[in-house]
Amino acid sequence: MSQPVFLVGPMGAGKTTIGKQLAQQLGYPFKDSDREIEDRTGADIPWIFDVEGEAGFRQREVVVLADLATQGQLVIATGGGIVMREENRDCLKQSGIVFYLTASTEQLLERTAKDKRRPLLQVADPESRIRELLAIRDPLYAEVATYIINTEKRPPRQVAQEMADLVRNHK
Numbered sequence: 001m002s003q004p005v006f007l008v009g010p011m012g013a014g015k016t017t018i019g020k021q022l023a024q025q026l027g028y029p030f031k032d033s034d035r036e037i038e039d040r041t042g043a044d045i046p047w048i049f050d051v052e053g054e055a056g057f058r059q060r061e062v063v064v065l066a067d068l069a070t071q072g073q074l075v076i077a078t079g080g081g082i083v084m085r086e087e088n089r090d091c092l093k094q095s096g097i098v099f100y101l102t103a104s105t106e107q108l109l110e111r112t113a114k115d116k117r118r119p120l121l122q123v124a125d126p127e128s129r130i131r132e133l134l135a136i137r138d139p140l141y142a143e144v145a146t147y148i149i150n151t152e153k154r155p156p157r158q159v160a161q162e163m164a165d166l167v168r169n170h171k
């Protein structure tokens with residue numbers, strides 16, 4: 001099985017955290033599209049949003065996803081908005097196994113509260129913003145998903161274990 005494994009879902013779903021554990025358990029290299037964009041740009045995500053706007057960030061995301069998707073056996077954690085572009089959804093569906101990681105709005109809010117590096121959540125009412133984004137994106141995450149995994153009430157390592165078993169048994 002040489003196809004990549006993608007993790008999609010909202011900010012705070014645990015794509016980066018669980019993705020690293022999954023990669024370790026499968027023995028695959030790990031990549032994070034957000035980190036890859038930052039490395040290639042030489043700047044962090046808040047800077048890219050400030051200077052190039054969300055549209056500039058999304059353009060970079062398309063290029064990085066297309067590139068990572070052709071690198072074979074990797075675990076790839078994606079950014080929360082990756083499904084906003086149709087070409088990304090097509091790429092995800094055609095390229096590998098896709099896990100949609102879910103959690104309640106309350107959990108997403110709690111998990112993202114301290115970290116100020118998510119420009120879309122730097123608003124007066126982040127809870128409403130999370131709900132708005134989910135209303136738009138949930139059907140898009142579901143559209144690309146091979147498996148939908150709830151990440152609540154279990155530590156990341158245990159979630160990753162379930163996912164690793166699904167990958168190993170995937171035909």
Ligand SMILES: Nc1ncnc2c1ncn2[C@@H]1O[C@H](COP(=O)(O)OP(=O)(O)OP(=O)(O)O)[C@@H](O)[C@H]1O
Binds near residue numbers: 012018111152
């Ligand atoms: N299953 C879990 N149980 C408890 N906490 C978790 C779980 N998964 C992730 N977390 C915590 O939630 C926070 C956010 O996780 P993470 O950065 O992995 O989310 P993400 O989906 O990659 O978000 P983004 O889309 O912004 O990159 C981290 O502090 C992480 O430790």
Ligand SMILES: O=C(O)C1=C[C@@H](O)[C@@H](O)[C@H](O)C1
Binds near residue numbers: 010011034082117120
């Ligand atoms: O949900 C989103 O649109 C984003 C999620 C993060 O992973 C980053 O990709 C960026 O902050 C935008």
Ligand SMILES: [Mg+2]
Binds near residue numbers: 016017032034077079
């Ligand atoms: Mg992440």
